[in-house]
Amino acid sequence: MRKPIIAGNWKMNQNPEQTREFVNAVKNDLPDTNDVEAVIAAPALDLATLIDAAKDSVLIPAAQDASVHDKGAYTGENSPKVLAEMGTQYVIIGHSERRSYHHETNEEVNEKAKALFRNKLLPIICVGETLEQREAGETEDLVATQVEAALAGLTADQVKTLVIAYEPIWAIGTGKTASADQAQEVCAHIRQTVAKLYDQTTADAVRIQYGGSMKPANVKELMAQPDIDGGLVGGASLKADSFLELVHYNN
Numbered sequence: 191m192r193k194p195i196i197a198g199n200w201k202m203n204q205n206p207e208q209t210r211e212f213v214n215a216v217k218n219d220l221p222d223t224n225d226v227e228a229v230i231a232a233p234a235l236d237l238a239t240l241i242d243a244a245k246d247s248v249l250i251p252a253a254q255d256a257s258v259h260d261k262g263a264y265t266g267e268n269s270p271k272v273l274a275e276m277g278t279q280y281v282i283i284g285h286s287e288r289r290s291y292h293h294e295t296n297e298e299v300n301e302k303a304k305a306l307f308r309n310k311l312l313p314i315i316c317v318g319e320t321l322e323q324r325e326a327g328e329t330e331d332l333v334a335t336q337v338e339a340a341l342a343g344l345t346a347d348q349v350k351t352l353v354i355a356y357e358p359i360w361a362i363g364t365g366k367t368a369s370a371d372q373a374q375e376v377c378a379h380i381r382q383t384v385a386k387l388y389d390q391t392t393a394d395a396v397r398i399q400y401g402g403s404m405k406p407a408n409v410k411e412l413m414a415q416p417d418i419d420g421g422l423v424g425g426a427s428l429k430a431d432s433f434l435e436l437v438h439y440n441n
């Protein structure tokens with residue numbers, strides 16, 4: 191039985207004061223962590239505040255990216271070693287905004303996944319296609335290639351603990367959600383890809399999120415799909431009320 195995981199990705203929004211207000215507003219109303227994991231991936235500048243404010247709650251702190259290096263002369267980078275020391279649990283890697291604006295390659299995403307495991311952090315690996323790629327019928331091959339590259343060299347035991355987020359780029363921040371059927375089809379394909387690369391037990395353990403205009407109005411239908419185990423949510427995770435509705439999708 192895979193534990194659902196709803197993760198807010200704040201992107202470059204919220205400041206430390208807003209972060210503390212948000213955590214104070216949600217922390218006593220979160221679901222039992224055995225039922226649903228509630229995660230917030232804050233900007234690096236807010237992470238210390240998030241971790242401090244959330245310390246007596248079940249809210250799980252996450253980062254939005256990490257360096258492939260633990261330390262050294264890498265100006266502007268965030269060390270996975272320090273993220274772990276601070277109390278971060280998950281780190282998003284390979285988000286389409288990083289692939290597009292920072293030209294991150296599949297190989298770098300793989301290096302980052304290895305750096306996270308080296309530091310006992312868990313990756314949330316993002317994959318997904320553009321509208322042009324979808325219309326050209328390339329979605330399944332593209333997503334399988336991204337998954338295979340990201341997981342290269344990882345053990346089955348590592349893969350069982352990580353999260354893959356399927357985020358069709360055309361649905362991110364656009365208000366256009368993939369239909370539940372479209373999202374399920376690609377998430378099932380991702381699971382089959384993991385089964386081919388590893389085995390069915392590993393594929394059955396890995397958690398797959400959908401991301402792209404997920405909101406309180408559509409979370410229930412998306413989460414009802416057999417291969418969707420969670421959501422990676424941008425805009426709708428910024429407000430406390432909306433985030434609480436998302437993590438309580440089952441009520």
Ligand SMILES: O=C[C@H](O)COP(=O)(O)O
Nearest residue numbers: 199362363402403424425
């Ligand atoms: O990481 C989150 C996704 O990019 C989705 O963003 P969105 O919910 O604002 O569409």
